[in-house]
Amino acid sequence: MESKTPIVISKEDCHRCKELKDWLKEHNVRYVERDINDEEFVHELLHDDNFLKTFCDAEGCIVNTPVVIHKGKYWF
Numbered sequence: 001m002e003s004k005t006p007i008v009i010s011k012e013d014c015h016r017c018k019e020l021k022d023w024l025k026e027h028n029v030r031y032v033e034r035d036i037n038d039e040e041f042v043h044e045l046l047h048d049d050n051f052l053k054t055f056c057d058a059e060g061c062i063v064n065t066p067v068v069i070h071k072g073k074y075w076f
Helices: 015-026 039-045 049-055
Strands: 007-010 032-035 067-070 073-075
Touching: 007 015, 049 073
Parallel strands: 007 032
Antiparallel strands: 007 067, 067 073
């Protein structure tokens, strides 16, 4: 999942997500927001090797929001 524009993975009622998005807006950083509860987006993530290596093991995947994807790397 390679993108020049940062992608912020967030979810509803996530205080830290709101703080991050407010900070990005304050510093004029453009970003795309994606909801971790969007099934289509999760399907995309599950086909990304970097996502699988970062958030998944034999027992499943755990993602605490917010997460930023930028240039194929995940920041959390």
